[in-house]
Amino acid sequence: MATLPPGISNEVFSNALSRFEAAIGSEWVFKSDEDVALYRDAYSPERGEPTERLVSAAVAPDSVEQVQAIVRIANELKIPLYPISTGKNLGYGGSAPILSGSVVVDLKRMNKVISVDEGRCSCVVEPGVSYFDLHRHIRERDLKVWIDCPDPGWGSVVGNALDHGVGYTYGQYRDHFGSHCGMEVVLPNGEVMRTGMAALANEDSWADYKYGFGPYVAGLFGQANFGIVTKMGFWLMPQPEAYRTGTISVPKRQDIIPLVAQVNHLENQGLIGQPGFRSPMSAAQAREPELRALLEKEGGASDAELDRFAESKGIPSWSVELKFYGPEQTIAGSWEYAKAQISAAVPGTTFEDGVRYRFPLSPEEEAQVHRNHRLVDIGVPNLAIFTIAGGRTAQNPDNADGGQFYFAPIVPRTGEALLDAGRKMAQAYREVGLRYNEYYPTPACWHYRAFIMISSLPVSRLDPEINRHSREAYAHLAQVAAENGWGEYRSPPFGVDMVMDAYSFNNHALRRFNETLKDAVDPNGIIAAGRGGIWPKYLRDNEEDV
Amino acid sequence: MKKHLLYMVTIIAACHGLTACAQGTSSSSAEVTQGKEVYDKWCVHCHGTGIGLGGGALPGTQQLAIKYRNSDIPAVLDQRTDMTPEFIEVIVRQGVSFMPQFRKTEVSDSELAMLNAYLTRNNR
Numbered sequence: 001m002a003t004l005p006p007g008i009s010n011e012v013f014s015n016a017l018s019r020f021e022a023a024i025g026s027e028w029v030f031k032s033d034e035d036v037a038l039y040r041d042a043y044s045p046e047r048g049e050p051t052e053r054l055v056s057a058a059v060a061p062d063s064v065e066q067v068q069a070i071v072r073i074a075n076e077l078k079i080p081l082y083p084i085s086t087g088k089n090l091g092y093g094g095s096a097p098i099l100s101g102s103v104v105v106d107l108k109r110m111n112k113v114i115s116v117d118e119g120r121c122s123c124v125v126e127p128g129v130s131y132f133d134l135h136r137h138i139r140e141r142d143l144k145v146w147i148d149c150p151d152p153g154w155g156s157v158v159g160n161a162l163d164h165g166v167g168y169t170y171g172q173y174r175d176h177f178g179s180h181c182g183m184e185v186v187l188p189n190g191e192v193m194r195t196g197m198a199a200l201a202n203e204d205s206w207a208d209y210k211y212g213f214g215p216y217v218a219g220l221f222g223q224a225n226f227g228i229v230t231k232m233g234f235w236l237m238p239q240p241e242a243y244r245t246g247t248i249s250v251p252k253r254q255d256i257i258p259l260v261a262q263v264n265h266l267e268n269q270g271l272i273g274q275p276g277f278r279s280p281m282s283a284a285q286a287r288e289p290e291l292r293a294l295l296e297k298e299g300g301a302s303d304a305e306l307d308r309f310a311e312s313k314g315i316p317s318w319s320v321e322l323k324f325y326g327p328e329q330t331i332a333g334s335w336e337y338a339k340a341q342i343s344a345a346v347p348g349t350t351f352e353d354g355v356r357y358r359f360p361l362s363p364e365e366e367a368q369v370h371r372n373h374r375l376v377d378i379g380v381p382n383l384a385i386f387t388i389a390g391g392r393t394a395q396n397p398d399n400a401d402g403g404q405f406y407f408a409p410i411v412p413r414t415g416e417a418l419l420d421a422g423r424k425m426a427q428a429y430r431e432v433g434l435r436y437n438e439y440y441p442t443p444a445c446w447h448y449r450a451f452i453m454i455s456s457l458p459v460s461r462l463d464p465e466i467n468r469h470s471r472e473a474y475a476h477l478a479q480v481a482a483e484n485g486w487g488e489y490r491s492p493p494f495g496v497d498m499v500m501d502a503y504s505f506n507n508h509a510l511r512r513f514n515e516t517l518k519d520a521v522d523p524n525g526i527i528a529a530g531r532g533g534i535w536p537k538y539l540r541d542n543e544e545d546v
Numbered sequence: 547m548k549k550h551l552l553y554m555v556t557i558i559a560a561c562h563g564l565t566a567c568a569q570g571t572s573s574s575s576a577e578v579t580q581g582k583e584v585y586d587k588w589c590v591h592c593h594g595t596g597i598g599l600g601g602g603a604l605p606g607t608q609q610l611a612i613k614y615r616n617s618d619i620p621a622v623l624d625q626r627t628d629m630t631p632e633f634i635e636v637i638v639r640q641g642v643s644f645m646p647q648f649r650k651t652e653v654s655d656s657e658l659a660m661l662n663a664y665l666t667r668n669n670r
Contacts, residue, residue, distance in 0.1 A: 038639065038649040039649065040647070042641050042646030043646070086652075090646060106649065106651050128651075153591065154591070367597065370597040371597055383604070383605065385605075386605035386644055387599050387605045387608060388599075393612070397613075397615065400642065401643060402643035402644030402645075
């Protein structure tokens with residue numbers, strides 16, 4: 001039996017479904033229990049509980065005109081919609097809505113690559129185009145451009161950008177929303193709007209210049225609910241001549257401070273892609289009982305103690321893998337420059353050459369990349385990351401469960417902030433019975449001007465207790481992060497309000513502004529209620545703040 | 547309810563895995579060819595023979611290698627000869643472990659039938 005939208009009668013809902021069927025064909029309106037269940041969030045930490053976000057029905061348009069028709073019907077009948085692109089935002093809601101009872105607008109069938117311009121290094125795509133699809137389109141035409149992809153390649157190029165997703169190459173490309181250029185949006189009244197140069201009646205530079213004229217409103221459609229995005233332009237990276245990596249290691253725990261500063265300087269000059277920080281000392285815990293005892297000792301370990309251990313075993317405290325893309329001679333020079341700069345800043349620095357590729361790789365060469373590197377670093381989508389998504393392991397071979405969601409606060413991109421976050425977050429994790437890498441925390445550098453201190457929390461299809469604990473842990477961690485000025489950059493559906501609550505400057509002025517926009521643009525509150533922590537007026541419970 | 551669904555998946559898997567009793571189907575070669583295309587689009591990235599992170603197996607292949615460690619069932623999905631269409635449909639439409647379910651806008655019912663034809667082509 002369908003989970004109806006709040007406040008909508010069976011009669012109105014049935015009328016809406018009939019009109020959706022007339023607009024897009026009954027084949028593409030999913031309303032049976034069996035079909036509706038396909039839209040459950042596969043990684044929901046609320047699975048099987050009353051709070052699980054369930055859909056009432058799903059509609060799958062194949063054109064912008066059909067999206068307009070759906071939106072107009074929904075606006076007239078006040079039916080809440082929730083657009084998804086490929087529905088693979090696992091860990092952040094998947095194919096499910098935030099508001100139970102929403103009708104999912106499944107854009108997977110809108111899967112056209114509108115254009116790829118090799119010379120201008122850009123493309124325009126629809127929401128149903130996955131990274132696999134776009135990569136295949138480019139390869140089949142032997143175009144000399146690269147995409148920047150996130151770890152799971154089945155995600156939507158549009159959807160990932162709209163959720164502020166990230167990748168691995170140079171900063172201007174791996175910030176996926178930042179690399180977008182012009183979009184087409186169906187507004188809540190059913191009207192189609194385009195942004196940037198795409199707003200020109202005879203546009204010829206959709207994906208060349210972001211701003212067009214007037215206010216830059218495209219940002220309103222990322223992690224938000226002011227319309228349904230039906231096309232987006234993106235900047236693509238020119239296929240580089242070559243790629244190489246090198247790893248730099250430093251001996252002492254406090255060396256992370258100058259190491260981060262130096263790596264930042266490299267990145268800020270545009271010399272490297274996403275740096276990969278690691279801690280060999282942290283990795284050594286598994287094989288070094290003496291180190292484990294030191295890290296767990298009452299009162300904590302001192303830097304001097306840790307550094308003595310590291311020196312005695314010849315284990316670096318930190319390392320960072322640097323990635324260079326470009327002409328072979330240029331990136332060789334960049335690597336030499338990086339070594340010189342960092343060795344001058346940090347005594348005892350050591351270096352190790354990594355992989356070296358010239359492009360294009362042959363299919364045979366590409367098939368071997370995962371032996372000692374990662375395909376996502378060279379713009380090749382894949383799904384290998386699911387190796388770490390849970391499931392069976394050698395230690396737990398009968399575990400038929402799996403999945404996770406993410407706690408991902410933004411922390412300043414400095415070594416001092418990293419060590420501070422490690423100490424404070426370790427305490428917060430202890431308070432909810434979890435472990436954290438207190439002494440050697442490693443950041444994700446997907447967004448090139450900030451660290452994301454991401455960690456995963458398990459979900460279960462079988463055990464509600466695991467889900468309850470993960471939700472409670474998330475709430476506590478988000479609170480501690482907020483107290484320290486660290487806000488999450490994305491959120492699972494159950495966390496959107498607690499995350500938005502942290503962005504509270506001047507009595508939640510930002511949220512109140514978002515709500516003002518929401519009420520003006522979408523007065524019936526039909527688009528993606530709750531997304532970005534923005535609720536329509538009829539669902540808000542914070543009116544006293546306004 | 548969901549516990550029961552997953553339990554059902556496990557039971558089906560155990561039954562067909564251990565007995566390897568699925569019968570060959572009478573699918574046409576065209577269906578098998580089209581099913582291979584569905585497999586290559588949706589399944590092979592996790593269940594193929596490719597190389598995963600660190601030189602290991604791909605995620606789905608790795609999981610099935612552990613699951614069937616004490617049997618002669620191949621870890622690579624399209625090398626198996628023991629799966630029935632019903633079993634494949636349950637896995638595709640409900641997911642299992644960290645594998646999500648697939649919607650009909652991703653794998654349509656007709657594409658699922660083709661996939662079944664491909665994955666059961668060598669059943670004994």
